[in-house]
Amino acid sequence: MKKIICAAILIIGFLSNSKAQIKKKDIVAKTPTNQLAKGKILYAKHCVVCHQADGGGVMGLNPPLIKTDYVLGDQKRLINIILKGLDKEIEIDGETYANPMPGLSHLSDQEVADVLSYIRNNFGNKASIISPAQVKVIRASKTK
Amino acid sequence: MRKKTIIPLFIACLVIVGISFSFMNKHKNDVTPFKPDADNAGLKLPVGFGANKVADNLGKARHIVITKDGSIYIKLMKVVDGKGILFLQDKDKDGKYEVQTAFCNYGGTGVTIKNGYLYASSDKEVFRYKLDENEQVIDPANPEKIITGLLARRQHQTKSILLDNEDNIYVNIGAPTNSCQENDRGLESKGKVGCPILDSAGGIWQFKANKLNQSYADGLRYATGIRNVMGLDWNTQNNTLYVMQHGRDNLNSSWPKLFNTKQSAEIPAEAMYMIKKGDNAGWPYVYYDTYQHKNILAPEYGGDGKKEGSKEFINPIVAFPAHMAPNALLFYTGNMFPERYKQGAFVAFHGSWNRAPEKQAGYFVAFVPFKDGKPAGEWEVFADGFSGLNEVMAPREALHRPCGLAQGPDGSLYVTDDVKGTVYRIGYNINK
Numbered sequence: 073m074k075k076i077i078c079a080a081i082l083i084i085g086f087l088s089n090s091k092a093q094i095k096k097k098d099i100v101a102k103t104p105t106n107q108l109a110k111g112k113i114l115y116a117k118h119c120v121v122c123h124q125a126d127g128g129g130v131m132g133l134n135p136p137l138i139k140t141d142y143v144l145g146d147q148k149r150l151i152n153i154i155l156k157g158l159d160k161e162i163e164i165d166g167e168t169y170a171n172p173m174p175g176l177s178h179l180s181d182q183e184v185a186d187v188l189s190y191i192r193n194n195f196g197n198k199a200s201i202i203s204p205a206q207v208k209v210i211r212a213s214k215t216k
Numbered sequence: 217m218r219k220k221t222i223i224p225l226f227i228a229c230l231v232i233v234g235i236s237f238s239f240m241n242k243h244k245n246d247v248t249p250f251k252p253d254a255d256n257a258g259l260k261l262p263v264g265f266g267a268n269k270v271a272d273n274l275g276k277a278r279h280i281v282i283t284k285d286g287s288i289y290i291k292l293m294k295v296v297d298g299k300g301i302l303f304l305q306d307k308d309k310d311g312k313y314e315v316q317t318a319f320c321n322y323g324g325t326g327v328t329i330k331n332g333y334l335y336a337s338s339d340k341e342v343f344r345y346k347l348d349e350n351e352q353v354i355d356p357a358n359p360e361k362i363i364t365g366l367l368a369r370r371q372h373q374t375k376s377i378l379l380d381n382e383d384n385i386y387v388n389i390g391a392p393t394n395s396c397q398e399n400d401r402g403l404e405s406k407g408k409v410g411c412p413i414l415d416s417a418g419g420i421w422q423f424k425a426n427k428l429n430q431s432y433a434d435g436l437r438y439a440t441g442i443r444n445v446m447g448l449d450w451n452t453q454n455n456t457l458y459v460m461q462h463g464r465d466n467l468n469s470s471w472p473k474l475f476n477t478k479q480s481a482e483i484p485a486e487a488m489y490m491i492k493k494g495d496n497a498g499w500p501y502v503y504y505d506t507y508q509h510k511n512i513l514a515p516e517y518g519g520d521g522k523k524e525g526s527k528e529f530i531n532p533i534v535a536f537p538a539h540m541a542p543n544a545l546l547f548y549t550g551n552m553f554p555e556r557y558k559q560g561a562f563v564a565f566h567g568s569w570n571r572a573p574e575k576q577a578g579y580f581v582a583f584v585p586f587k588d589g590k591p592a593g594e595w596e597v598f599a600d601g602f603s604g605l606n607e608v609m610a611p612r613e614a615l616h617r618p619c620g621l622a623q624g625p626d627g628s629l630y631v632t633d634d635v636k637g638t639v640y641r642i643g644y645n646i647n648k
Contacts, residue, residue: 116573124609125572125610128610157399170370171370174401174403175402176403
């Protein structure tokens with residue numbers, strides 16, 4: 073009897089554990105796709121007019137988002153650019169880009185995370201997903 | 217006997233005169249006869265016109281001017297090997313021009329020739345260089361600085377220059393914002409009250425062509441309420457200044473409740489203004505609506521896309537589609553092109569970016585027939601195909617973008633491109 077109970081507990085434990093694992097996997101697999109799809113819509117609404125459909129930007133004016141350190145590097149800097157805008161001339165691959173970008177702090181943490189995750193995984197880019205929690209922390213912090 | 221001596225003497229005299237003339241003009245260049253490339257340099261042109269590439273890979277070639285003997289000066293936006301003005305000639309007359317010399321240590325856009333001087337601009341200053349009888353710069357290292365201290369921030373900072381026939385020089389000082397908002401290009405950000413930047417930008421300033429070190433206090437704000445101008449020219453028929461404005465951007469991204477993306481792509485018109493002293497074209501308070509054909513109150517100043525602006529502001533003389541970025545204007549006074557082109561206006565449209573997600577527009581040279589300073593017909597595309605594409609979705613796809621215009625002494629039209637640094641020469645092919 074003891075053996076049966078033990079076996080039952082083990083089986084239940086195994087089953088519930090594996091169920092949980094499936095759930096976790098689902099979340100991991102689903103979230104980015106969802107985020108990227110939402111990010112694409114947000115990009116079309118807020119970004120495309122300047123950064124263009126191919127993420128290539130505009131010579132001398134609006135910087136490209138393709139394989140640049142600004143997009144792929146320091147995530148805090150990237151999140152801050154969306155929240156606060158960028159009002160200085162920057163140089164990418166020897167070209168300068170001068171147009172100011174207005175801050176988009178009216179976007180929610182989730183929206184900022186979605187659109188940044190989208191640009192970090194589109195236009196030939198491949199980088200980690202940005203989470204709403206990361207955006208929340210940076211939005212709350214006073215440091216630039 | 218007398219006749220026999222006169223003829224050799226006459227020949228000897230001719231030889232001596234000829235030798236001394238060629239010695240005096242040892243730098244003199246002859247205009248290369250126009251000959252189109254087999255593919256017209258990739259351009260689409262009206263019947264009878266042809267084009268050839270006279271130079272390539274020069275850098276960011278902006279404005280251009282041709283001397284009376286067919287030599288070329290080009291201003292580079294960014295210096296190449298430390299030099300910002302190129303001087304080109306075609307010594308072997310093969311139709312391709314070679315860089316003879318390069319000088320000046322600043323990047324910029326404007327370059328022009330008037331009354332024995334070459335004038336060139338950086339983003340903050342204007343210089344002039346004395347020319348010899350062949351219109352070659354005598355002392356490239358020591359120009360006279362005639363204008364200094366002009367406002368140049370990170371938008372619309374380039375200076376275009378033009379001279380009239382009374383020793384005045386006109387300089388565009390572009391406004392450093394889109395629409396004078398509290399938060400430039402920001403969401404529903406209101407316009408600054410009284411738009412203070414109009415004191416020192418957003419207009420055309422007039423200075424003396426022959427006075428050194430002038431700045432705002434020495435100049436005259438000739439016209440105001442003009443967001444940014446790159447193309448400007450003097451019409452010699454009515455002795456008047458004409459300018460091409462780069463119209464405002466971002467109607468949708470700043471005001472999504474009032475304008476959808478399609479409206480934002482198609483409004484406002486790129487406007488050509490005939491400018492009289494004291495005129496106000498109304499930026500940032502109004503924009504010229506492509507469809508309503510009126511100055512409409514800007515949303516930054518209480519507009520809703522319908523309310524008309526104040527009547528004090530002038531109207532354009534020609535309205536082109538939105539955002540095409542007119543980078544040069546030239547009234548044609550040559551004799552090579554057919555009669556209908558004479559006194560008409562050519563406009564180099566650099567090509568849009570602010571129409572995304574709609575497809576982009578421009579990337580061509582347009583023509584408007586004119587008579588006595590007034591348009592005498594609709595505008596039309598004159599030279600197309602610079603981009604190398606059927607349609608441009610994003611500006612960086614374009615292989616070439618027209619930026620500068622100049623008329624050669626034979627009446628051919630030169631067009632610069634600031635992507636690859638190509639120079640095109642467009643001519644009318646009399647033999648075809």
